[in-house]
Structures are given as structure tokens and as C-alpha cells.
Amino acid sequence: MHRTPRTARTIALAAAGLLALTACAPALTINAYAPSDGTRVDLTNELRGLNLLILAAEQGGEGLVQGALANRTGGTVTFTLTVDGAAPVEVEVDPATTVYLGTADGEQVLLDTVAKAPGTFLEATLDADGESASFQLPVLDGTLPEYAGSVPQG
Structure with a gap:
């Protein structure tokens, strides 16, 4: 099969385009990471x-622990x-279980004082x-709407 310069150029451009798209693909990882604010x-x-x-709400006030164990x-x-x-603070977790903290259905765990300001x-x-x-x-406060209703006010 004889390739013309135009065919070779088309193949080279297609390969370059595929390489560019591959470089833009999200990097997948097997490393554990926290996908949210915590x-x-x-x-x-x-x-x-x-x-x-x-x-x-502020430095020196109570703090609600949120997340899971x-x-x-x-x-x-x-x-x-x-x-x-x-x-x-202590939380007991049964075998093969995840305990959610600071949610409506989860366990409420409060720190008596937060030594640093939100942020x-x-x-x-x-x-x-x-x-x-x-x-x-x-340490976060109620600035983000998803946390506004959970910040201790005492």
C-alpha cells in the first residue's frame, strides 16, 4: 500500500489529537484521599x-465533629x-460498621472548645x-451553605 503525503499528514494529526486528548484526561489514582472538605x-x-x-462559630466556642469512623x-x-x-472525645464503633458523626442520623460529638478560628x-x-x-x-464555620445549619451556636 502506497501512502500519499496527505494520508501520512492525516494519520500524524489524528495521532497528535489522540495524544492531546489523553494528556487532558483526569488522572486516576489508587491512592486514598479525602474527596471533600475534611x-x-x-x-x-x-x-x-x-x-x-x-x-x-468562633474560636473558643464549642465544635461539632463531622465525618465518619x-x-x-x-x-x-x-x-x-x-x-x-x-x-x-471517644466514639465506640461496632464490628463491620461505620458511624457517621455530626449528621441528623449520626452521633453528635462535641468538642468543649475549639482553640483556633474557622478557616x-x-x-x-x-x-x-x-x-x-x-x-x-x-475548622469550618457556616459560610458554606451545607454546613450553615450544623454549626454549634453555644
Whole structure:
């Protein structure tokens, strides 16, 4: 088969177009990440904090913990969240269960005080079943409509 310069040019342009489209495709990852405003904390493959954040009206006030705690082990586990400037809080999670925090159907977990203003991060540690991880915990207020009705007013 004999190719003309026009055919070769068409094939080259098609290949270049395909390459350009491939470069624009979203990068897929197998790495775990937090797809929302909160922080993901993996203690093990079976014990996780998901989308954890604090909702607070102001520095020094109460803070509502929002997110979820997942226990994929065969036994009940107590998660302890320690946040700089606040008393630690504990949440018991049954085997093979995820407990949602700060939602209408979830468990209400309040920090007694939030040491930093909304828009910042607090140093935090999540402990469960002998495992521990330190992380940055975002503090948000009611500026975003999805959080406006959940911010503690006390």
C-alpha cells in the first residue's frame, strides 16, 4: 500500500489529537484521599477516620465533629479523637460498621472548645485499637451553605 503525503499528514494529526486528548484526561489514582472538605485518617486498612472536620462559630466556642469512623474489624473498637486545646472525645464503633458523626442520623460529638478560628487547622490525633495517627483537622464555620445549619451556636 502506497501512502500519499496527505494520508501520512492525516494519520500524524489524528495521532497528535489522540495524544492531546489523553494528556487532558483526569488522572486516576489508587491512592486514598479525602474527596471533600475534611481529612481522611487511615490507622490500618480496617480502621479509618473519613472526611473529619470541625464546625465552629468562633474560636473558643464549642465544635461539632463531622465525618465518619469506620471499623472493618471483627470486634468493637473505641476511637479517641484528641484535638489541641480540647478534651478528648471517644466514639465506640461496632464490628463491620461505620458511624457517621455530626449528621441528623449520626452521633453528635462535641468538642468543649475549639482553640483556633474557622478557616484554620488544628493538630489532632486519632487512636483506636492500639493504632494512632496525627493529622491536620480543618475548622469550618457556616459560610458554606451545607454546613450553615450544623454549626454549634453555644
